Amino acid sequence: MKKNLVAIVMGSGSDRPIMEEAEKVLKNFNIPFEVKVTSAHRTPEQTMEYAKTLEERGIRVAIAGAGAAAHLAGAVAAWTTLPVIGVPIDSSPLKGLDSLLSTVQMPGGIPVASMAIGKAGAKNAALFAAAILALSDPEINKKLKEYRDEMKKAV
Amino acid sequence: MKKNLVAIVMGSGSDRPIMEEAEKVLKNFNIPFEVKVTSAHRTPEQTMEYAKTLEERGIRVAIAGAGAAAHLAGAVAAWTTLPVIGVPIDSSPLKGLDSLLSTVQMPGGIPVASMAIGKAGAKNAALFAAAILALSDPEINKKLKEYRDEMKKAV
Amino acid sequence: MKKNLVAIVMGSGSDRPIMEEAEKVLKNFNIPFEVKVTSAHRTPEQTMEYAKTLEERGIRVAIAGAGAAAHLAGAVAAWTTLPVIGVPIDSSPLKGLDSLLSTVQMPGGIPVASMAIGKAGAKNAALFAAAILALSDPEINKKLKEYRDEMKKAV
């Protein structure tokens, strides 16, 4: 069995329908991944433990989705030097403007790579993780190029 | 020597000129306080340790000021059940809209009490801390009422 | 019969479904509270009378929810030195951006502690009130810590 390379983290089980867009892409690319529900605010200890052990367990990229004052991606990034991709989720009345700014406006020193709000962002988070992994995995690199070609045909 | 009752936390030393508005009010009220620079993202361990020990050290209210994707107040609130007051600071090009939404839009379960952006918010954070402490300290309560009276005369 | 410690105020009966999130939490914590519908604009006299007598009646924290140009929390805070927590409600076409800014951007001198827009904010307002009361009530403090533990398990 292959080790998980990507961790998909989300602040609440209710974020799953959005984050499943990322799961679909990773399955499509045969990239082993794990899914974890942990909150930056309600379970900070668990989030810390989870984030701190990502690298030693072989995870190479973390994807974190959260809504409102979306701190999850930043919290994960604070505890690991792995690349962390943030997905702002539009679960509050402000329609994702809050989660986008909370995710993307990270202060200098601790980067989070923000994707678009909602499903498009979740999908692209997985594609971006694939692009990172493709740098050292010719198989994924090949699939990424095939994916682009299929997309072109689909348009 | 009296124990510190209020902790003023900020993400960066450059936030000090804003947060000094809070310090001035607390001094004015003779409320002992401490000032700590610690970042939710750059020094998460220190922030965690600091927040977790606030209550046992006798601190009763925490004030946290930060800019951009301002997670500091939320991060402190995640590690303590003390009342945490957030001050959004306008240190990014978005003029505090980002820090306001990152501070105030906390998900259900972990409250942060957000004040206004910038100096007015820092000042009010200290006044709000005083209002909390006044509930069990007649001296502060009296000063709070005198402060209001002086403000009326000043207008 | 125990005295009410928290007052939940709202500008209109139609805000009740949002503010009930606060009521549920207070019931859960066995914190006696009262609910009052009074408008900063339509019944200013009643709002003034109500706010001015809160402290003498033993209320320790006021929670005020309102939509649009949400002045209620500020109006209550103008008439009392008790801690006032504001809940911006998304009842206008601007989806709560108006009520958030009207609640949180208080000028220096009269603080209002703003929570998030809508139900999450109403829930957190009650939790924040509990955190304030917990400072002098070990029973509530214990419950607050249990609440956090349960929340952790629920995530």
Place this chain on the structure above:
Amino acid sequence: MKKNLVAIVMGSGSDRPIMEEAEKVLKNFNIPFEVKVTSAHRTPEQTMEYAKTLEERGIRVAIAGAGAAAHLAGAVAAWTTLPVIGVPIDSSPLKGLDSLLSTVQMPGGIPVASMAIGKAGAKNAALFAAAILALSDPEINKKLKEYRDEMKKAV
């Protein structure tokens, strides 16, 4: 000596340079007016007394300028049935978006007539007051039409 017909109210003395634009227009139109500094939040009693006695003193239109969570116009409107004109002032980092929404988004029942943010709004508030007074004062009506003609020549 003629009775004052217009009351210019502002939340703080620092708003004066903006509100002077209204004063200039009223002087130009020979409309007697008074200027009052009173805060909805810091001096609510004074604001209430002032607003409640406007009508009996012969004032016909109130102009209220305030910044941030600008409640002054709404607070005046709550205590009088006279027409109240609001001028949002850009004194916070949000550049008047906060004061505009706090002024204009009044709930159904208590109208405030909002003008533009800042100096243009203060000037127009006085012109709008003149337009109201012109309905029963042919002199002002004539001046209003002359003002327009001069403006046309100036463009």
Place this chain on the structure above:
Amino acid sequence: MKKNLVAIVMGSGSDRPIMEEAEKVLKNFNIPFEVKVTSAHRTPEQTMEYAKTLEERGIRVAIAGAGAAAHLAGAVAAWTTLPVIGVPIDSSPLKGLDSLLSTVQMPGGIPVASMAIGKAGAKNAALFAAAILALSDPEINKKLKEYRDEMKKAV
């Protein structure tokens, strides 16, 4: 038969359900009014003719409702010196932020009195018109005060 005192103008027949809130109030106050659909952009000649003759026909206040780049109130105000009240309508994807800014941000010289976005604004436009008319009509003034009293009872 009494002359119409208020003109309710709207940019499109589809704005009627919003503007009916104004009609209801005026009926309630027995203020005779007329309703006109005319567009600042599609029928500028008709809008000009209509606005230019308002005063001579005895109209004393104009209420103009429009959505998107809502120029109608400003266009009417350009052709008359009567008081013009604007109602921003949320008929575009931007939910009234566009119509609000297009209505309220009038340049110095030509005032428009902006109300809140949507139904609350339409209702308040009529109440504000009533407040203007009440200055010279004791009957309307009395009704305005009764209306406030009933509102207080309703809260």
Place this chain on the structure above:
Amino acid sequence: MKKNLVAIVMGSGSDRPIMEEAEKVLKNFNIPFEVKVTSAHRTPEQTMEYAKTLEERGIRVAIAGAGAAAHLAGAVAAWTTLPVIGVPIDSSPLKGLDSLLSTVQMPGGIPVASMAIGKAGAKNAALFAAAILALSDPEINKKLKEYRDEMKKAV
């Protein structure tokens, strides 16, 4: 002497430093143009007359720049069927968000072609006018292509 092909209209003389960016481009392209200061609100008659006679005088494209509730482009478009290009100017505290939405959010039926806020928009308005004129003027078309080539070299 060649007839003017482009009309540059602006709401106020103070908009000139922005609109000069358009003048520079037209001079560079040897496209004869005229400059007119006229306000949609303060001089509606002049604006109407000017707009109505544009076509018969041989003007082929109108460029209209205005700030705040920027109605000028829409007002010109209401009186002519010529292509009208709008330039939102950032002359209010809202930094052009108001003028952009007032210019671009035109209702179906009367188009205005909006450019970017400020100087970039004024420059592009002239380039867009040139692109329109180039459709029937090979000389301008050639210059347009040369302009692009020079721009490439400059980058």
Place this chain on the structure above:
Amino acid sequence: MKKNLVAIVMGSGSDRPIMEEAEKVLKNFNIPFEVKVTSAHRTPEQTMEYAKTLEERGIRVAIAGAGAAAHLAGAVAAWTTLPVIGVPIDSSPLKGLDSLLSTVQMPGGIPVASMAIGKAGAKNAALFAAAILALSDPEINKKLKEYRDEMKKAV
């Protein structure tokens, strides 16, 4: 058979229901047009080829509709000197604010003429294309004036 004069381009087939508003107008005006689905991001080569050959194939105006980070109009404008009209589509949670800013805020040098967000914008894009073509086609010019007259009757 007449050559196509207008090209309607859209980033995705799902944008068709919006862009059909443009098609209806062009049919109404008997202006021959073509419809192309091509994405600035997913099929950049096809977009480039399509844009580069527009002029030589006789197309005179391009209309490009896209949502979210709407780059299509700008991408087409980068490859052709023909007039390019952009239609921001509200297909993301931000309701078109993102597509509007991505379309309209073009840097100096490469203009895109932005219309309103959504259906009103698509309709106006076609009317604006007609206004451009009308400059050298008396038949379209006549129809444009008739269209305005019918619109007036319809209001």
Place this chain on the structure above:
Amino acid sequence: MKKNLVAIVMGSGSDRPIMEEAEKVLKNFNIPFEVKVTSAHRTPEQTMEYAKTLEERGIRVAIAGAGAAAHLAGAVAAWTTLPVIGVPIDSSPLKGLDSLLSTVQMPGGIPVASMAIGKAGAKNAALFAAAILALSDPEINKKLKEYRDEMKKAV
């Protein structure tokens, strides 16, 4: 001489003072990089050629900074499957809200990893590139951890 691993691309030479923050970090990490000024709109051919050949030349991560309707990162991402990091620059009157939304709101299929607006974002773009490279370069990984440690000491 080592091959360049990172490409820093910017839309204009005037973006250099912002993007230099990225250069400083890469120098600090001894990561060889190149700097290229090329515009998505003004030099699309050059941008295409540059982006298409990044991978074959050994570049592993591209960083693209641009202002206003910031299409550069998306344009580069359209032509390569390498990870592309976007830096929104606040060079327009909208203070980076436009460049942020144009950069981050990419449609599903072509990801861009957006950083914060301005200098903090440029710095973090380089740190994020380092985090990607660290996955297969223990030297960079070690430096990244040292950098974090130094940052902790600096706070």
